[in-house]
Amino acid sequence: MPETKNKKDQDFNEWYNEIVELSDLCDKRYPIKGMNVWRPYGWKLMNHVDQLIREEMLNTFHDEVNFPLLIPESSFKKEEEHIEGFGSEVYWITHAGLNQLEEKWLLRPTSETAMYPMFSLWIRSHADLPLKTFQIVNTFRYETKQTRAFIRVREIHFFEAHTCHKNFDEAEKQIQEDKKIANNLFKKLCLPFIFCKRPEWDKFAGAFYTISIDVLMPSGKTLQLGSIHQYKDNFSKPYDITYESEDGKHNNCHQTTYGMSERILGALVGIHGDNKGLIIPPKVAPVQVIIIPIIFKDKDKEIIDNCESLLKQLIDNNIRAKIDKRDITPGNKYYHWELKGVPIRIEIGPKDLEKKQIVVVRRDTGEKTSILYTSSIGYIIKELDKISEKLYDDAKIFLQKNIYRMKDIESASNKKGIIELPWCGEENCAQEIENILDGNTLGEPIENNLCEHPCPICNKKATTWMRYAKSY
Amino acid sequence: MPETKNKKDQDFNEWYNEIVELSDLCDKRYPIKGMNVWRPYGWKLMNHVDQLIREEMLNTFHDEVNFPLLIPESSFKKEEEHIEGFGSEVYWITHAGLNQLEEKWLLRPTSETAMYPMFSLWIRSHADLPLKTFQIVNTFRYETKQTRAFIRVREIHFFEAHTCHKNFDEAEKQIQEDKKIANNLFKKLCLPFIFCKRPEWDKFAGAFYTISIDVLMPSGKTLQLGSIHQYKDNFSKPYDITYESEDGKHNNCHQTTYGMSERILGALVGIHGDNKGLIIPPKVAPVQVIIIPIIFKDKDKEIIDNCESLLKQLIDNNIRAKIDKRDITPGNKYYHWELKGVPIRIEIGPKDLEKKQIVVVRRDTGEKTSILYTSSIGYIIKELDKISEKLYDDAKIFLQKNIYRMKDIESASNKKGIIELPWCGEENCAQEIENILDGNTLGEPIENNLCEHPCPICNKKATTWMRYAKSY
Numbered sequence: 001m002p003e004t005k006n007k008k009d010q011d012f013n014e015w016y017n018e019i020v021e022l023s024d025l026c027d028k029r030y031p032i033k034g035m036n037v038w039r040p041y042g043w044k045l046m047n048h049v050d051q052l053i054r055e056e057m058l059n060t061f062h063d064e065v066n067f068p069l070l071i072p073e074s075s076f077k078k079e080e081e082h083i084e085g086f087g088s089e090v091y092w093i094t095h096a097g098l099n100q101l102e103e104k105w106l107l108r109p110t111s112e113t114a115m116y117p118m119f120s121l122w123i124r125s126h127a128d129l130p131l132k133t134f135q136i137v138n139t140f141r142y143e144t145k146q147t148r149a150f151i152r153v154r155e156i157h158f159f160e161a162h163t164c165h166k167n168f169d170e171a172e173k174q175i176q177e178d179k180k181i182a183n184n185l186f187k188k189l190c191l192p193f194i195f196c197k198r199p200e201w202d203k204f205a206g207a208f209y210t211i212s213i214d215v216l217m218p219s220g221k222t223l224q225l226g227s228i229h230q231y232k233d234n235f236s237k238p239y240d241i242t243y244e245s246e247d248g249k250h251n252n253c254h255q256t257t258y259g260m261s262e263r264i265l266g267a268l269v270g271i272h273g274d275n276k277g278l279i280i281p282p283k284v285a286p287v288q289v290i291i292i293p294i295i296f297k298d299k300d301k302e303i304i305d306n307c308e309s310l311l312k313q314l315i316d317n318n319i320r321a322k323i324d325k326r327d328i329t330p331g332n333k334y335y336h337w338e339l340k341g342v343p344i345r346i347e348i349g350p351k352d353l354e355k356k357q358i359v360v361v362r363r364d365t366g367e368k369t370s371i372l373y374t375s376s377i378g379y380i381i382k383e384l385d386k387i388s389e390k391l392y393d394d395a396k397i398f399l400q401k402n403i404y405r406m407k408d409i410e411s412a413s414n415k416k417g418i419i420e421l422p423w424c425g426e427e428n429c430a431q432e433i434e435n436i437l438d439g440n441t442l443g444e445p446i447e448n449n450l451c452e453h454p455c456p457i458c459n460k461k462a463t464t465w466m467r468y469a470k471s472y
Numbered sequence: 473m474p475e476t477k478n479k480k481d482q483d484f485n486e487w488y489n490e491i492v493e494l495s496d497l498c499d500k501r502y503p504i505k506g507m508n509v510w511r512p513y514g515w516k517l518m519n520h521v522d523q524l525i526r527e528e529m530l531n532t533f534h535d536e537v538n539f540p541l542l543i544p545e546s547s548f549k550k551e552e553e554h555i556e557g558f559g560s561e562v563y564w565i566t567h568a569g570l571n572q573l574e575e576k577w578l579l580r581p582t583s584e585t586a587m588y589p590m591f592s593l594w595i596r597s598h599a600d601l602p603l604k605t606f607q608i609v610n611t612f613r614y615e616t617k618q619t620r621a622f623i624r625v626r627e628i629h630f631f632e633a634h635t636c637h638k639n640f641d642e643a644e645k646q647i648q649e650d651k652k653i654a655n656n657l658f659k660k661l662c663l664p665f666i667f668c669k670r671p672e673w674d675k676f677a678g679a680f681y682t683i684s685i686d687v688l689m690p691s692g693k694t695l696q697l698g699s700i701h702q703y704k705d706n707f708s709k710p711y712d713i714t715y716e717s718e719d720g721k722h723n724n725c726h727q728t729t730y731g732m733s734e735r736i737l738g739a740l741v742g743i744h745g746d747n748k749g750l751i752i753p754p755k756v757a758p759v760q761v762i763i764i765p766i767i768f769k770d771k772d773k774e775i776i777d778n779c780e781s782l783l784k785q786l787i788d789n790n791i792r793a794k795i796d797k798r799d800i801t802p803g804n805k806y807y808h809w810e811l812k813g814v815p816i817r818i819e820i821g822p823k824d825l826e827k828k829q830i831v832v833v834r835r836d837t838g839e840k841t842s843i844l845y846t847s848s849i850g851y852i853i854k855e856l857d858k859i860s861e862k863l864y865d866d867a868k869i870f871l872q873k874n875i876y877r878m879k880d881i882e883s884a885s886n887k888k889g890i891i892e893l894p895w896c897g898e899e900n901c902a903q904e905i906e907n908i909l910d911g912n913t914l915g916e917p918i919e920n921n922l923c924e925h926p927c928p929i930c931n932k933k934a935t936t937w938m939r940y941a942k943s944y
Contacts, residue, residue, distance in 0.1 A: 027594075029593060030540055030590065035540035036540070043537060065510055068508070069627060070627070072503050088569040091568050093566075098560065107565070118509055138541060
């Protein structure tokens with residue numbers, strides 16, 4: 001079996017770069033660094049992920065909108081912390097044709113400052129609330145660090161939900177809903193994750209608080225896939241988003257946002273893949289089942305007929321299936337579809353024809369099973385679910401094995417993964433731990449975070465656990 | 473019945489502006505002129521149109537890709553005519569954060585110059601051909617003329633297909649396929665159109681020839697919805713897109729493109745709407761059937777139950793249906809959904825309950841029909857088709873009635889619509905006719921275009937008919 005040049009467990013980063021290109025997800029040779037071309041296979045996969053997000057949004061009564069990409073400088077500058085946080089990483093448009101623009105425009109790094117002047121017009125009374133919107137768009141950030149496909153790019157395929165509520169408590173309920181959405185979505189993507197309440201000094205620019213969604217990559221580094229923000233009235237004040245309440249008063253809305261990006265693909269590739277290529281979770285696989293006719297001249301037609309009729313049944317059952325009829329050896333077809341991460345391969349040859357069976361091969365385990373043709377559809381549907389479960393369970397075990405809750409730094413310093421240490425609440429102490437562990441502060445667990453041990457730096461009583469990790 | 477302030481047949485342009493906003497398709501109050509906010513209803517409608525385009529593309533084996541938005545100046549400048557054509561209407565990015573960029577980047581006005589450097593890498597041998605790709609993206613043009621929702625905007629929701637072939641003849645076959653795609657697509661959108669071969673001086677910058685897809689708006693002006701271009705090897709030479717043929721020679725590819733934009737929505741609104749609002753063709757209507765319970769207290773539950781069970785049956789038959797249970801009068805609901813252009817309204821009241829029937833009301837004709845509950849699904853499916861046919865037929869009659877083929881300018885000058893006059897082939901003569909008619913040269917018909925009359929300007933023998941019209 002041909003394998004990747006770089007091995008996943010030896011040089012994860014190089015292995016990652018290699019399979020992203022080999023499997024035709026994207027092309028990094030575009031002449032602007034960090035702006036990659038989505039190739040058909042990668043774009044389909046991304047679209048399937050988007051579709052899962054859309055379903056979650058529609059189930060929770062969010063409306064899909066689409067706002068302009070460009071933001072006038074004056075709109076952008078209304079919220080001070082926000083501009084401080086993003087000012088150094090936005091792209092500026094200064095000219096149109098040969099003319100200099102009267103006011104500079106920027107490419108959205110995120111859409112608060114595009115949306116909120118409009119929300120201010122849309123919301124009049126309590127009857128307009130809650131306002132729950134989302135969009136899936138391209139956003140732009142001027143990254144100076146090394147770029148990496150899906151993980152650190154400059155044009156970002158981005159999901160953002162923006163909601164407005166009557167008061168803080170209603171906005172808090174939205175955060176609860178957002179957490180459920182994350183649980184549903186990442187279960188389908190077979191990506192176990194942790195919520196972290198980001199520390200004050202690392203929350204979203206302008207937010208009251210930020211909860212991040214982090215996964216653990218096989219390299220031992222965490223990757224932030226998304227975040228949920230409580231804004232309180234931090235933006236609604238400068239952007240004048242108010243409503244008239246039942247009793248005739250004018251109040252500021254409280255707002256939340258929810259962001260996720262193409263990093264989800266980075267996690268799918270990195271966490272599930274192996275040295276043969278991608279392993280795509282069935283729910284988002286562009287091809288869920290590939291059928292390979294094992295052709296021998298005298299049985300050709302019968303085998304192909306069998307394949308076609310199976311294909312039809314699979315499609316009728318809403319399974320994304322394909323037959324590979326190319327004129328190359330079955331072995332080459334196996335390698336090709338293994339590289340592409342197709343969850344199930346089916347082989348039908350002359351022997352199978354005789355026995356009225358098909359051979360089902362799982363991409364994740366390599367297991368081969370012969371199944372009677374007549375019971376194949378039910379078997380395949382169940383097997384797709386089993387693959388999802390196994391991908392999730394394996395990743396969950398890896399995540400849990402690599403979270404270390406410890407009382408002192410010494411025992412933590414040789415661990416690779418996520419370290420939890422007692423924290424007194426002081427930024428200085430967390431930063432000293434960052435230095436010692438050569439990692440970043442991820443944030444507090446949002447559950448089970450009570451801690452009665454002393455802070456390992458200042459020895460004062462800690463009130464919570466704090467997480468540290470190396471991060472992408 | 474409440475009607476629009478502006479009447480469609482009296483002041484089409486104002487009527488158009490009014491219903492675009494009233495029906496919540498988009499919001500034009502965004503602080504950059506010509507960059508509008510897609511509201512949920514408009515975005516859903518646009519997405520349904522995109523989906524029809526996608527189906528046509530997939531049926532003809534085009535792969536969906538997604539290229540970066542930004543194009544380096546050096547890539548853009550490789551094809552001379554192209555930069556001449558687009559140079560004055562592109563937006564330039566000069567700064568990232570506080571840094572000046574080493575090379576300026578522009579926002580794509582169309583993606584030739586983004587894609588072709590990559591095609592040059594992707595195509596090696598004849599086995600890589602044909603390459604058939606498309607994308608649906610946001611593009612940008614610095615419009616100086618007055619903007620109008622969907623019709624003339626600066627951020628454009630855009631479809632573009634790009635193909636590469638072995639030679640001119642293969643590219644010509646693609647053009648034939650493109651024409652079929654246009655016929656399929658615009659039939660579903662109930663938009664009869666004409667193909668015009670654009671004159672030399674008005675073809676796409678860099679093309680060998682351009683065929684436009686034009687519709688006639690009720691104002692008598694034409695609106696170009698798309699275009700199909702034969703590039704020959706005009707781009708493949710500067711961008712070095714070559715392949716090795718079966719006999720080992722290196723040849724330049726021949727290329728075609730196919731572009732369409734959100735103008736399709738402009739045409740849907742303008743051609744089908746009336747003084748009550750939109751009339752959306754069933755194939756793309758976000759809501760195809762709205763069910764309105766006519767509630768009287770003692771029959772409430774039974775009526776709602778009936779509505780719900782009908783809803784379920786409609787959804788099971790892949791019909792996009794909804795029940796309006798809001799606490800407002802049925803009359804107000806009627807106005808609301810008429811404004812939104814929902815093709816079919818269903819009313820179920822106590823009398824209908826007794827007679828085991830439902831009332832079906834067509835948005836296009838206003839016709840009301842009572843149908844037995846048990847045969848309602850079949851009836852509704854047929855009725856949706858009939859609405860499509862009628863919308864198409866009405867627009868076709870209007871188009872045909874307003875194409876005037878005439879021998880001399882005098883008889884043409886009082887006509888509103890599309891004028892066809894003999895043409896000798898000289899640009900000067902066409903431009904003089906433009907001046908006299910106060911219109912634009914649309915282009916030659918691509919069929920039935922033989923003409924044996926003299927040119928009305930220079931009196932030389934004409935070889936073809938040429939079309940003129942006022943245009944958006």
